[in-house]
Each structure stands twice: as structure tokens, then as C-alpha cells.
Amino acid sequence: MAAPRAGESDRTVLLQHKILARNDGIAGRNRDWLRQRGVLMLNLMSSPGAGKTTLLERTARDLAGTLSFAVIEGDLQTALDATRIGAAGCRVVQINTGVGCHLDAAMVASALRVLDPAAGSMVIIENVGNLVCPAMFDLGEAVRVVLASVPEGADKPVKYPHMFRQADLVLLSKADLLPYVNFDTERYTSDVRAISPGARMMRLSAVTGEGMPDWYQWLRDRNPAAAGR
Amino acid sequence: MAAPRAGESDRTVLLQHKILARNDGIAGRNRDWLRQRGVLMLNLMSSPGAGKTTLLERTARDLAGTLSFAVIEGDLQTALDATRIGAAGCRVVQINTGVGCHLDAAMVASALRVLDPAAGSMVIIENVGNLVCPAMFDLGEAVRVVLASVPEGADKPVKYPHMFRQADLVLLSKADLLPYVNFDTERYTSDVRAISPGARMMRLSAVTGEGMPDWYQWLRDRNPAAAGR
Numbered sequence: 001m002a003a004p005r006a007g008e009s010d011r012t013v014l015l016q017h018k019i020l021a022r023n024d025g026i027a028g029r030n031r032d033w034l035r036q037r038g039v040l041m042l043n044l045m046s047s048p049g050a051g052k053t054t055l056l057e058r059t060a061r062d063l064a065g066t067l068s069f070a071v072i073e074g075d076l077q078t079a080l081d082a083t084r085i086g087a088a089g090c091r092v093v094q095i096n097t098g099v100g101c102h103l104d105a106a107m108v109a110s111a112l113r114v115l116d117p118a119a120g121s122m123v124i125i126e127n128v129g130n131l132v133c134p135a136m137f138d139l140g141e142a143v144r145v146v147l148a149s150v151p152e153g154a155d156k157p158v159k160y161p162h163m164f165r166q167a168d169l170v171l172l173s174k175a176d177l178l179p180y181v182n183f184d185t186e187r188y189t190s191d192v193r194a195i196s197p198g199a200r201m202m203r204l205s206a207v208t209g210e211g212m213p214d215w216y217q218w219l220r221d222r223n224p225a226a227a228g229r
Numbered sequence: 230m231a232a233p234r235a236g237e238s239d240r241t242v243l244l245q246h247k248i249l250a251r252n253d254g255i256a257g258r259n260r261d262w263l264r265q266r267g268v269l270m271l272n273l274m275s276s277p278g279a280g281k282t283t284l285l286e287r288t289a290r291d292l293a294g295t296l297s298f299a300v301i302e303g304d305l306q307t308a309l310d311a312t313r314i315g316a317a318g319c320r321v322v323q324i325n326t327g328v329g330c331h332l333d334a335a336m337v338a339s340a341l342r343v344l345d346p347a348a349g350s351m352v353i354i355e356n357v358g359n360l361v362c363p364a365m366f367d368l369g370e371a372v373r374v375v376l377a378s379v380p381e382g383a384d385k386p387v388k389y390p391h392m393f394r395q396a397d398l399v400l401l402s403k404a405d406l407l408p409y410v411n412f413d414t415e416r417y418t419s420d421v422r423a424i425s426p427g428a429r430m431m432r433l434s435a436v437t438g439e440g441m442p443d444w445y446q447w448l449r450d451r452n453p454a455a456a457g458r
Contacts, residue, residue: 047277048389130330136328155309156278159277160305162328
């Protein structure tokens with residue numbers, strides 16, 4: 001059983017750097033374009049099934065008429081999430097990545113062309129469910145939100161530090177399941193503080209509504225339509 | 230905002246094919262080596278926090294003295310899982326992938342050299358928590374087990390079909406949480422049947438012990454040490 005050959009590996013790393021550099025260039029153009037238009041874009045990332053879509057559904061319904069946002073949905077396959085988000089009243093574009101484990105800045109650029117978000121509006125990207133790859137790809141967002149769910153366990157921040165390190169906001173979702181699982185809240189909290197000292201932390205449940213007002217206030221504080229009022 | 234340039238994308242796909250072809254070559258050598266030695270290797274895959282480590286901990290403790298297995302642990306960072314598995318009585322090798330979203334056949338080859346599994350033994354790989362990338366990388370395993378947990382929701386098979394399509398066994402874990410979440414068992418079951426018609430399905434909970442005897446019997450039926458007895 002041969003060990004990996006260095007040459008192949010070097011070429012791989014070189015191409016990965018090129019791909020990331022090219023992605024960062026497009027992400028920068030997305031960011032400039034959004035800033036000029038006064039649009040705030042948020043990148044929401046988590047494991048599969050941590051509750052991103054349910055959070056956005058409830059948020060759209062609860063904030064209808066007071067704060068609106070469009071959604072870019074990233075999934076390998078299906079338009080299930082886009083259908084749910086559309087039914088909750090949002091404008092939505094679905095991107096299917098096939099076997100791709102993350103959205104990239106070019107995909108988001110294409111989605112933004114379709115959405116054509118109005119000046120002063122918000123766009124929320126629901127990234128592919130994955131705690132690894134999406135952390136590497138800047139999409140041009142202004143803020144990054146990482147969602148970790150209670151049943152996943154308290155060790156996710158230390159096991160997936162790249163994801164949590166870049167978060168502006170870390171949401172602990174499915175708080176309604178805390179009575180039924182073994183989740184060490186103290187350990188989780190101190191790990192997130194150590195890995196991402198600047199991140200705001202919130203605990204919520206889109207089922208019971210616990211913690212949702214804090215999340216809504218956090219969104220309102222960043223709503224470009226409200227700036228300067 | 231420019232669309233992706235075709236040339237870059239073509240080179241990327243070409244290199245991806247080369248990486249996968251090279252991986253498949255090493256995986257084939259792993260498989261030949263294990264077959265000659267009479268060792269059964271199992272690749273266990275799931276989302277982050279779906280319960281792979283807890284399942285293996287309980288399995289090792291419950292089967293102590295009757296069926297033993299060594300474990301190859303894949304994680305981006307930390308040796309937390311290896312420590313847990315070692316405490317449950319298994320021989321274990323931890324591989325840290327850094328920012329890598331999956332184990333590859335070369336990493337497993339190195340781990341097998343360290344483990345040096347005895348003839349007639351079993352090796353269980355706990356892959357990196359990720360429903361996307363590990364599906365693409367053959368490690369030389371004889372059987373693939375995909376674990377989906379109840380709180381992730383019933384839509385995972387249709388949203389991550391590549392992972393479920395290749396499974397020999399699909400475990401629905403954390404069955405103890407069924408009373409507390411909205412999980413459409415019928416839909417999940419019919420989706421898994423449609424995507425992976427040949428896969429065996431089981432429902433279990435490593436907390437309550439529900440369904441564990443079926444899983445143990447499935448392991449025993451594949452135990453090379455018992456073959457021909």
C-alpha cells in the first residue's frame with residue numbers, strides 16, 4: 001500500500017489555491033456590488049438537518065410586513081427547500097450543486113442576477129448542509145451565521161473549528177430538544193467563546209419560539225432599509 | 230459579475246477525475262490486502278453529530294468478548310472520538326484531515342499499517358461527519374453503512390442521494406427522539422427504498438438500546454472470525 005506521492009499532492013494544493021483565489025475575486029465583486037446597492041447578504045451554514053430551512057420559514061412568517069428578505073437555496077439535489085421558503089412568502093432561487101459540497105461565489109453571482117435584489121433589501125443564503133467545505137468559500141456575504149443544533153452534540157465547535165471561527169453569529173438551534181439529549185451547554189459555550197471570541201451567541205427553537213425575538217432583533221439591527229431612520 | 234470561465238472548470242474536473250482514479254487504485258489495493266488477510270472493513274458515514282461514535286462505543290461495550298473490532302477515526306481536528314472509542318475497549322487510530330472533508334484511501338492505507346489487523350478481524354472506519362464528500366471516495370471497504378439521525382429530518386435521502394445510493398445498510402439513529410420531533414417515517418422509508426433498493430434498513434437508539442440486537446446480528450453475520458464455523 002503506497003503512501004501518497006508528493007507531486008500529485010503538490011499539484012492538488014496548487015489548484016486548490018487557484019480555485020480559492022478565483023473564488024475570492026468573484027466574492028469581492030459580489031460584495032462591492034451589494035454594498036453599492038445597499039443590500040445586506042448573509043451566509044447561513046450548518047450540518048445537514050440542523051434546522052436552517054425551518055428557521056427561515058418561521059422568520060419569514062413572523063416578520064412578514066416588517067422585514068423581508070430573499071433567499072438563495074443551496075442543495076445537492078431537489079428544490080424541496082426552495083418550495084418551503086417560497087410558501088413562506090420569500091422570493092427564492094434554488095441552486096443545485098450536483099455532487100458539489102458547497103456554494104461558490106460564481107453560483108451566488110448568478111443567483112443575484114436572477115433575484116435582482118432591491119436597494120435596501122436583505123438576501124439570506126442557505127448554504128449546502130455541511131460543516132466543512134462551505135467554511136472555505138467566501139460568497140461575498142457581509143455576515144456569516146453558523147447554526148449548530150442541540151442533538152448534534154456540544155463537541156461540534158472543537159471538531160469543526162474552521163466553520164465556527166469565521167462566524168459573526170452562532171445560533172444553537174432545536175433548544176426544545178435540550179431535555180431529551182445529553183448536551184453540555186457550558187462546554188459548548190466556552191468552546192465557541194474560545195474559537196470565535198468575537199461571535200455573538202444565541203439559543204433558539206423555531207418550534208417553540210424560544211429565543212426567536214433576539215434573532216429577529218439581530219436581523220432588524222442589520223436591515224439596510226432601516227439604516228439612518 | 231462574471232460567470233465561471235469554462236477553461237478553469239474543465240481543468241478542475243480533469244484533476245478531480247485524476248484524484249478519484251488514483252484514490253480508487255489505492256482503495257483497490259486496500260481491498261485486495263484485506264481480502265487476502267481475511268479482514269472485513271466497514272465504512273460508517275453520516276452527518277456531523279448523527280451518533281456514529283456513540284453507536285460504536287455502545288457496540289464495543291455490548292459485544293466485548295464476543296466480537297471485537299478496531300476503529301479508524303476520521304476528524305478534521307481533535308482526538309476526542311478516538312479517546313471515547315479507546316475507553317470503550319477498541320484499538321483505534323485517529324486521522325486528522327485538517328480542512329479535508331473526507332478520508333481517502335491513502336489515509337486508510339496508512340492507518341491499516343499502524344493497526345496491522347489480525348486475520349479474521351473487523352475494522353470499522355468512522356468517516357468525517359459529512360453527507361457529501363465521503364460518498365465519492367472508495368476506501369477499500371467491503372461494506373458501507375450510512376447512518377441518518379431522526380432529528381435531521383426525513384428528507385436527507387432525497388437531498389443527499391449519492392450517499393444513500395451506495396449504502397449496504399442504512400441505520401436510522403436516535404430513534405428515542407421520534408416522540409419529540411416531526412419525522413415522517415413512511416416518507417423516509419419509501420425514499421431510502423427508491424434510492425437504494427438493495428440496502429438493508431434498521432432503526433435503532435444507542436441510548437435506549439432499541440434495535441441494537443439487529444445491528445449486532447448484522448455485524449456477527451459478517452464477522453470473518455465466525456465464517457465457516
